[in-house]
Amino acid sequence: xxxxxxxxLALCFIASMLLTxxxxxxxxxxxxxxxxxxxxxxxxxxxxxxxxxxxxYWSRYDEPVTVRFAVLGAEDGFSWSDNIWxxxxxxxxxxxxxxxxxxxxxxxxxxxxxMAMLTGDLPDYMYLTAGxxxxxxxxxxxxxxxxxxxxxxxxxxxxxxxxxNEGMQDIAFIDGKRYGIATEGINNSYTxxxxxxxxxxxxxxxxxxxxxxxxxxxxxxxxxxxxxxxxLPLIGKVTTEAYSDIRAIANGFGVYPGIWVDDGNGGMxxxxxxxxxxxxxxxxxxxxKQGYIDPTFPSAVGDNLTQQILNGEVGxxxxxxxxxxxxxxxxxxxxGKVVDxxxxxxxxxxxxxxxxxQAFGSPADTKFVAVRAGYEHPDAIMKLINHRHAxxxxxxxxxxxxxxxxxxNGNEIGNHMRCPIREYFNSPFTNQLTSPAVTxxxxxxxxxxxxxPHDKLQYENVTNYLKAVExxxxxxxxxxxxxxxxxxxxDSVFGLFHKNFxxxxxxxxxxxxxTENYERLWGTMQQYENTFYVNYISGSEDTTFAQFVQEWNxxxxxxxxxxxxx
Amino acid sequence: xxxxxxxxxxxxxxxxxxxxxxxxxxxLIPGSxxxxxxxxxxxxxxxxxxxxxxxxxxxxxxxxxxxxNFKYLFTMYPNFWRIVSNTVQIAALKLCFGFTAPIIVAxxxxxxxxxxxxxxxxxLVYVPHFISWVILAGILRTMxxxxxxxxxxxxxxxxxxxxxxxxxxxxxRGVLVVSDVWKGFGWGTIIYMAALTGIDPALYEAAIIDGAxxxxxxxxxxxxxxxxxxxxxxILSVPGILNAGFxxxxxxYNERVYKTADVLDTFxxxxxxxxxxxxLSTAIGLVKxxxxxxxxxxxxxIANKFYDYKVF
Numbered sequence: 118x119x120x121x122x123x124x125x126l127a128l129c130f131i132a133s134m135l136l137t138x139x140x141x142x143x144x145x146x147x148x149x150x151x152x153x154x155x156x157x158x159x160x161x162x163x164x165x166x167x168x169x170x171x172x173x174y175w176s177r178y179d180e181p182v183t184v185r186f187a188v189l190g191a192e193d194g195f196s197w198s199d200n201i202w203x204x205x206x207x208x209x210x211x212x213x214x215x216x217x218x219x220x221x222x223x224x225x226x227x228x229x230x231x232m233a234m235l236t237g238d239l240p241d242y243m244y245l246t247a248g249x250x251x252x253x254x255x256x257x258x259x260x261x262x263x264x265x266x267x268x269x270x271x272x273x274x275x276x277x278x279x280x281x282n283e284g285m286q287d288i289a290f291i292d293g294k295r296y297g298i299a300t301e302g303i304n305n306s307y308t309x310x311x312x313x314x315x316x317x318x319x320x321x322x323x324x325x326x327x328x329x330x331x332x333x334x335x336x337x338x339x340x341x342x343x344x345x346x347x348x349l350p351l352i353g354k355v356t357t358e359a360y361s362d363i364r365a366i367a368n369g370f371g372v373y374p375g376i377w378v379d380d381g382n383g384g385m386x387x388x389x390x391x392x393x394x395x396x397x398x399x400x401x402x403x404x405x406k407q408g409y410i411d412p413t414f415p416s417a418v419g420d421n422l423t424q425q426i427l428n429g430e431v432g433x434x435x436x437x438x439x440x441x442x443x444x445x446x447x448x449x450x451x452x453g454k455v456v457d458x459x460x461x462x463x464x465x466x467x468x469x470x471x472x473x474x475q476a477f478g479s480p481a482d483t484k485f486v487a488v489r490a491g492y493e494h495p496d497a498i499m500k501l502i503n504h505r506h507a508x509x510x511x512x513x514x515x516x517x518x519x520x521x522x523x524x525x526n527g528n529e530i531g532n533h534m535r536c537p538i539r540e541y542f543n544s545p546f547t548n549q550l551t552s553p554a555v556t557x558x559x560x561x562x563x564x565x566x567x568x569x570p571h572d573k574l575q576y577e578n579v580t581n582y583l584k585a586v587e588x589x590x591x592x593x594x595x596x597x598x599x600x601x602x603x604x605x606x607x608d609s610v611f612g613l614f615h616k617n618f619x620x621x622x623x624x625x626x627x628x629x630x631x632t633e634n635y636e637r638l639w640g641t642m643q644q645y646e647n648t649f650y651v652n653y654i655s656g657s658e659d660t661t662f663a664q665f666v667q668e669w670n671x672x673x674x675x676x677x678x679x680x681x682x683x
Numbered sequence: 684x685x686x687x688x689x690x691x692x693x694x695x696x697x698x699x700x701x702x703x704x705x706x707x708x709x710x711l712i713p714g715s716x717x718x719x720x721x722x723x724x725x726x727x728x729x730x731x732x733x734x735x736x737x738x739x740x741x742x743x744x745x746x747x748x749x750x751x752n753f754k755y756l757f758t759m760y761p762n763f764w765r766i767v768s769n770t771v772q773i774a775a776l777k778l779c780f781g782f783t784a785p786i787i788v789a790x791x792x793x794x795x796x797x798x799x800x801x802x803x804x805x806x807l808v809y810v811p812h813f814i815s816w817v818i819l820a821g822i823l824r825t826m827x828x829x830x831x832x833x834x835x836x837x838x839x840x841x842x843x844x845x846x847x848x849x850x851x852x853x854x855x856r857g858v859l860v861v862s863d864v865w866k867g868f869g870w871g872t873i874i875y876m877a878a879l880t881g882i883d884p885a886l887y888e889a890a891i892i893d894g895a896x897x898x899x900x901x902x903x904x905x906x907x908x909x910x911x912x913x914x915x916x917x918i919l920s921v922p923g924i925l926n927a928g929f930x931x932x933x934x935x936y937n938e939r940v941y942k943t944a945d946v947l948d949t950f951x952x953x954x955x956x957x958x959x960x961x962x963l964s965t966a967i968g969l970v971k972x973x974x975x976x977x978x979x980x981x982x983x984x985i986a987n988k989f990y991d992y993k994v995f
Contacts, residue, residue, distance in 0.1 A: 224957065231959050234738035249739075256739035353938065412829055412847050416937035637735070640958035645761065651938040657852055658942055668761040 174271040174503050178211040182497045186214065186537040187230065187240040191221040195535050201519060202536040206504065212497050214537055234258075241492045242501070243485075244540055245297070248636045250485045254296055260488040262495045263295040269499035270298075274506045278542050288483060297485035298502075304545045305614060305623050307477040309365035312434035312445070313459045317344045325459055329369030329466040332433065333400065339432035340409055346430035348409035351401070352417040355650045356389065357643075358436075360419050363650075365435035367397045368463045368475045368624075376475065376626035377681065384682040385627040389646055390669055395662040401654045415651045434458075438548075438610045442599040453591055455598045462613050474617055479626035486540060506542040509533055515570040543571075548603070549618060551575050552611035555604045559583070579605045632680040638673040645672065732969045736962035745962075752966040762945075770946040773859060773927040778920055781864045785871025786913065790901060792872065793879050805876065808869035816866075820934030823862060824849060855940040863931060871916070875909055882908035914990050922979035925971050947971055 188197050197203075203214040217240050220226040233239050234249070239258060253259050270279065279298060280286055289297040311332065313325065318335075321342050326332040336348030350361035356374045367374050373388035380386035388394075404410045411417060411425075423444050425431050434440055441460060448456045465472035486502065488495045508519035520533045533541075544550075547569070555576045557566040567573050582597025584590075603610045617623060649665045652658030660668075670678075701708060727742075732752055734745040756763050788808065795801045811819070826832050829847040839845060848854045886904045895903065929948035936944045947967060955964030986992040 227959065228956060231738055235741060237739075237741075252737050252739040256737070256741075256744065258739055413850060415850060415939035416824075633735075637960070641760075641954060641960060641963070644953060644958065648938045648941050652942070655850070655939050657850075657939050672759050672761055 174269060174500065175209065177209065178494075178497070181211050181213050182494045183213045183215050184494070184497055184501065185217050185241045187217050187226075187233065187243075188219040188537050189223060189226040189539060190219060190534075192219065197535070197537050200535045201532050202505075202538075205508075205519075206501060209504070210497065210500055212501065216537065239489045241489050242498050242538065243487045243489065244300075245485045245487055247481060247483055247485070247631055250297055250487060251631075251636075253487070254291060258490050259296045260490045260492055260495050261294045261296060262298075262488050262499075265488070265495035265499050266295055266298065269496045269503070271503045271507070273511055274503055274542060278506065278510075278544060281544060285480075285483070288480070289485060297487040299483045300486055300540055300542065301478070301482075301484040301545065304478050305474070305476040305618055306545060306548060307359065307437050308474045308614065308617075308623070309362075309368065309435055309463055310438060310440075310610060310613075311365055311461050311463060312436070312440060313461070314339075314344075314432045315457045315459050316450070317342075317432045318459070320344060325461065326464060329366055329464045332369075332464055333366075333404070336433045337404075337409055344429075345432035346425060347411050348404055348433070349401075350422055350425075350431060350434055350436075351410050351414040351654075352419065352422055353415055353651070354647060355414075355654065356647065358419075360422055360440065361434050361436045363397065363401060363435075364475060365463050366400065367394065369469065369472070370397055370466045371469050371471065371473075372397055373475050373624055376477070376624075377479070377628040378624070379627065384678075386678060387669075387674065390666045390674070392662075398650065398653050398662065402656060405654050406656065410654070412655075415655060435463075438603065438614075441602045441610060446595060446599050449595070453595075455595045457598075458602075460602055460610055461608075462617065473622050473624040476623040476625045479628040481628050481631045482626075484540075501538060502542060505536060505538050505540075509541065510543045510570060512569055517570075517574075520570075520574070546618075547571060548611045549615040552604045552609055552615055555579055556606055556609075556612065559605065575600060575604050628681055630681065632677065634673060634680060635677050638677065642669065642673055642677075645669070729965060729969050731962050732965035734962055736965075738959070738961075752962050753970070756963060756966060762941075765942070766945050766947060766950050769943060770925055770927045770948075773856060773932075773944070773946060774924040776856065776860045777863050777928065778924065780860055781867050781871075782917065782920060784864050784868040785875055786909075788868060788872045789875035789879060789909075790905060792876060793905065794897065794901075805869075805873065809873055810869065811866045812870040814866070816930035816934050819862070819866065820931070823858070823935065827858065849935055850937065850939050852940050852943040855936070855944050859928070859931065859935070859944065862935075863928060874916075875912060878909040878912040879905065910990070911992065914986050914992050918982050918986050918992070921982040922975045924978060925975055 186197070190197070197216045197219055198214050206212040206214060217238075218229060220229055230249075234253065237258065239253075243253075245253065250259070279300075285299050286295075289295055289299045313332075313335070317339050318325070321335075321338045321344070323335055323338060326335050333348065336345070339345035340348050349366070351363065352358050352361065355363050356367075364374060370393060372391050372393045374391075374394060376388050377385040378388045378391065401410060405412075411421075413421070422431070426434070426444055427448055429448070441458075445458055446455050450456050463474055488498050492498075507514040508516050518532060521529050521531050524530055548571075551569070551572050554566045554568060554572045558564050558572075558576050559579060564576075567576050578597055578600040581593060582601045585593025585597060601609075604612075606612050607616060646669065649658070649660065649668075652660070653662070653665070730742055731745075733747060733749060734742070735748045735751070736742075736745045792801055792804060795804075827834050827848040829835055829845045829850070834848070835845040846854060848858050882904065886908075887900060890900050890904055925947060927946040927948065929946075929952065932944055932946055933949055933952065936949065951964045951967050951971075954960045954967070
């Protein structure tokens, strides 16, 4: 339980790293659109009404206005309804916050939200999946926010984030009216990475592998040398586990499970049923037979893997970028220093000539912020969204306390995670833009390279780390290791992502819409897919890959593929 | 000629009883309200099973699709029938062992003369009944862990290779049945022990005089003495044959043993709660209830016919 919480916190920490204004990259920036507020105006919000008469964005209501929220996240030593954010809202806008309910886990949240949809007892501010958005619209539960959006979302946010990606907002319009704000679409931040323990590589005298085959051999070598327990990490959700799944290896062989890929005839097909997938599964199957894969992987969860990592039983990981922020920095060597890991892109297999990295999500997976139909003050919600963005991401207005403060022990308290609006209104490319900016600022000393609040924050973190290295301050080094690995240099995690992106090396999900059958059956089909993969790898099922594809088609796959292609 | 028509005697009798037993009737009211709200009213929701149910549109607004959901499950969903067969097999195994174990233990304890010994055993076997499956599953998983569990440690000491009990289709059901029996037999034993105290000691004395040995006494007095309880227990168990024990399986299983361990309830859970497919899960729930109802009526009839057992 405890480590689950740690994981959640870690994820929140990562989310914090994702925040920033996206003014760094050029493409999405229009510096002239910054609001005409004076910095002093935002620091003492309550006194700003007079100076901001011409703009309505920050004005205060005469009568208190209440906004009701449903929040995903446990109240762990703080209150969702009484914190720096809600206090500021009350003071600045006279907006009161009411928390209808909150849950500790995503599953519980989805269940409760389903109940809310059923009973119609919805929060005023809603964050919805594409499917929920469609259902609620059809049932007449969503407010038309065309006017509220046009009038109250302030220009910086509108133009740098919401309207930055061309066409992104179009899907929020139905019959010419706006029913939501599209916030999250395709993203390359969740691309898999490979983590290899440097000290283990030294011990077995190995170089950084160049191909997937070499990587697997290295994994075996670690086990044979008695360093690691298993060659490759694996836990229950074999294709959807962000911590470590089989995608990193599959991608190396040019297979993209979980997303829709080109079928070679001008249409799209589902990557998980690609015939080449059988080969990837066979590799895992063989490793499993030879004892190179954790025999308990079907029932293993993230906590088990964390335990293995902290016990020093893991030499190779294949997960998302946040693994670098947690749990890796918790693994210390005999001197108390963070164990160093080589973090590299997914490797191509020997015969793969067109190696690309898997990006995640499709335009059809866009999330929406929406307002409950019948709510009297959609404008109040627009103001809160403005405030959330301004305090965290607006280069001219951001206030550090809203991001985080230090407690008496010097530990960081992430205030940005305590806002009832959990969403970050910033560009998905934030981190990738920060990395080159920070690298340039450090290498050339040109501080003008740092544009967004996020750039500046990470610059400070990385310089602190470098100072700690120079001074031999172990604590400082351990603290800054993750940020350094993520942001500094061309080969840092986000440096790699940035490079891959500029070189057009991503393989994007082709699915661009959803259908009724997709919404209805997809969850069940995904569960079934995972069950088959698990059983195939562990050899406890006699179903062949071809049989699985047939079954997958029968249970709705064929139908959905047809619908998505027409 | 006019005749005065009186209410038939039965109605009169009923009226009279209502008058005298009004307090008892009043006590029925809360229970009835409970039944109506929580058992009868939700029957309405079964309609979802015949709809393409959309949360936001609700029961009244969703599209009626007739038997589509059933068709999907019965003909399109792979392994649906395997799940049904798993359910019946696991439940039957549990019934088989879980039903007989408490009878045997109760009979054995009944023969024990040493009161303190008897009481201690009685209490000890009863304890697991109070531990919830969540906790028990955690304990079991630790004990049976293939790399550092105590069971495999012992196996290794004996020169046997480690067995992944909870991950092999060949062993998983065994674990289910053994742990279920172990957890439940104490409770059953107590019930039978209570029934055993109700047997007239004079019968035993008479049997001893007639020269009956222990086995004969058990066969001719003890067993017939608790037979009504055995039958009752059996009747109450049979309709539950499609309840293979959600708590237990859910806390112990993993995808690798779906082949032998996935049952209707775990499937409904994944479909309904995890995946929010209320229409499909309602459809299965309905099928399950229908089969249980048939089984209930049948087992009651059988008990009624052969053992003259009556509830109604």
